[in-house]
Amino acid sequence: VNDYRDPSGRTLADYARPSLAVDVALLTLHPSHGLAVLLHRAEEGFGSGQWSLPGTFVRLEETLREAALRALEVKADVRGRTPQQLKVFDALDRDVRGRVVSVAHVDVVPEGVLAEEVLAPIRGERAVGHDGQKHLPFDHDLIVVEAVRWIRNAYTEAPDPYGLLGQTFSMYELRKVHERVLGEELQKDTFRRKMLDQLSDAREVSTGRVGKPARLFTRR
Amino acid sequence: VNDYRDPSGRTLADYARPSLAVDVALLTLHPSHGLAVLLHRAEEGFGSGQWSLPGTFVRLEETLREAALRALEVKADVRGRTPQQLKVFDALDRDVRGRVVSVAHVDVVPEGVLAEEVLAPIRGERAVGHDGQKHLPFDHDLIVVEAVRWIRNAYTEAPDPYGLLGQTFSMYELRKVHERVLGEELQKDTFRRKMLDQLSDAREVSTGRVGKPARLFTRR
DNA sequence: ACAATAGTGTCTATCAGACAATATCCT
DNA sequence: AGGATATTGTCTGATAGACACTATTGT
Numbered sequence: 001v002n003d004y005r006d007p008s009g010r011t012l013a014d015y016a017r018p019s020l021a022v023d024v025a026l027l028t029l030h031p032s033h034g035l036a037v038l039l040h041r042a043e044e045g046f047g048s049g050q051w052s053l054p055g056t057f058v059r060l061e062e063t064l065r066e067a068a069l070r071a072l073e074v075k076a077d078v079r080g081r082t083p084q085q086l087k088v089f090d091a092l093d094r095d096v097r098g099r100v101v102s103v104a105h106v107d108v109v110p111e112g113v114l115a116e117e118v119l120a121p122i123r124g125e126r127a128v129g130h131d132g133q134k135h136l137p138f139d140h141d142l143i144v145v146e147a148v149r150w151i152r153n154a155y156t157e158a159p160d161p162y163g164l165l166g167q168t169f170s171m172y173e174l175r176k177v178h179e180r181v182l183g184e185e186l187q188k189d190t191f192r193r194k195m196l197d198q199l200s201d202a203r204e205v206s207t208g209r210v211g212k213p214a215r216l217f218t219r220r
Numbered sequence: 221v222n223d224y225r226d227p228s229g230r231t232l233a234d235y236a237r238p239s240l241a242v243d244v245a246l247l248t249l250h251p252s253h254g255l256a257v258l259l260h261r262a263e264e265g266f267g268s269g270q271w272s273l274p275g276t277f278v279r280l281e282e283t284l285r286e287a288a289l290r291a292l293e294v295k296a297d298v299r300g301r302t303p304q305q306l307k308v309f310d311a312l313d314r315d316v317r318g319r320v321v322s323v324a325h326v327d328v329v330p331e332g333v334l335a336e337e338v339l340a341p342i343r344g345e346r347a348v349g350h351d352g353q354k355h356l357p358f359d360h361d362l363i364v365v366e367a368v369r370w371i372r373n374a375y376t377e378a379p380d381p382y383g384l385l386g387q388t389f390s391m392y393e394l395r396k397v398h399e400r401v402l403g404e405e406l407q408k409d410t411f412r413r414k415m416l417d418q419l420s421d422a423r424e425v426s427t428g429r430v431g432k433p434a435r436l437f438t439r440r
Numbered sequence: 441a442c443a444a445t446a447g448t449g450t451c452t453a454t455c456a457g458a459c460a461a462t463a464t465c466c467t
Numbered sequence: 468a469g470g471a472t473a474t475t476g477t478c479t480g481a482t483a484g485a486c487a488c489t490a491t492t493g494t
Contacts, residue, residue, distance in 0.1 A: 390446090392446080412447075430444050430445070433446080435446085
């Protein structure tokens with residue numbers, strides 16, 4: 001593949017070095033709560049039965065993003081995402097199998113795409129498993145904390161920056177999504193005015209429900 | 221060192237994987253300009269004669285931060301820093317020697333610590349070498365762009381967050397440092413009022429120069 | 441006195457937070 | 468009509484930007 005040799009005649013592969021992995025915190029909204037993170041259950045081999053973030057080792061011929069996408073596809077059957085780098089986790093003892101450095105990634109999927117069984121609701125900043133599993137293995141609890149901060153930071157200024165909602169939505173729907181992401185209630189008029197100049201008018205009106213029909217909006 | 225074996229009897233080291241490196245963008249102020257970044261000249265072997273960011277491969281038994289510190293010490297004789305993760309650079313072809321993923325780090329040193337010969341001034345967002353070298357090798361130009369954004373972002377809100385100045389300083393000195401970091405002039409009264417409540421009074425007064433003596437301040 | 445630098449007063453425009461009024465629908 | 472929701476008016480307090488004024492030193 002590559003015939004480079006250093007002055008001592010060795011290739012890069014001749015030197016001992018850490019393994020490189022990716023882990024993905026895929027966030028979404030839980031049907032009956034606020035934020036939730038996708039977990040997958042190791043089926044065989046190392047760590048079997050335990051719930052953890054989907055992850056995989058990075059292969060020679062793929063980028064980090066491709067590895068993250070592969071982990072999502074193989075371990076959670078999720079496709080078509082655009083994961084982003086979050087932070088590198090490199091504690092010497094983070095993996096008992098050996099020295100593994102992991103690049104944590106994060107992404108967001110709309111509500112309802114993932115099955116409820118694989119979602120762990122976020123309480124505070126941490127994920128809470130359903131099987132009574134209090135903590136995630138490796139440093140995945142830390143990754144989830146960073147991912148939650150990341151999305152909450154993004155949802156304080158911009159309207160639904162990662163597309164939890166569909167193409168068009170009412171101001172009410174937008175606010176409710178933001179409240180569930182942030183885990184706190186928002187003032188409706190202040191919220192409206194902050195978001196209004198970041199949205200385009202969809203020239204449509206919601207109908208069917210009781211009350212004055214709501215204007216619908218689109219992301220810019 | 222580690223006797224883990226997977227179901228097929230192999231250890232982690234039996235799998236092909238990328239090499240892992242760190243590169244460090246060490247920022248400071250240039251004596252006759254604004255921001256500058258530390259470069260080092262490769263002496264022998266690969267890329268000799270070219271100026272680039274100090275970097276090194278990560279060893280099995282060290283963290284990323286330790287590798288970054290080692291690169292600074294070996295390649296630039298700089299000690300005692302606390303480099304921070306900036307971003308991971310993982311383009312498949314970023315290094316002609318083979319597949320190398322690099323975790324870019326960034327840190328800041330006070331003015332006057334580094335020799336002027338190893339400093340490349342920043343113009344706009346890019347580093348400008350002195351030997352007529354227009355571009356840095358690998359993706360180091362991109363790393364510098366990210367590092368410059370990082371420090372400019374930090375210096376827009378907080379007073380000298382990375383200690384370019386000493387323990388105490390006048391408001392004038394603080395403002396001049398911020399102007400050199402940001403590459404733009406700042407309004408003195410607005411700047412003063414924004415920074416004042418983030419500083420402590422050093423209960424000292426500057427003396428010697430002409431004009432009203434200035435109060436001195438300390439970081440919180 | 442005068443130049444030079446430090447520090448403050450004040451006006452304006454903008455914006456978030458809060459409360460309340462008005463507008464327009466469904467039943 | 469009456470309930471429900473959407474949308475806007477308006478007051479208040481905080482703050483950034485801008486300009487100009489006052490304060491205190493060295494020469």
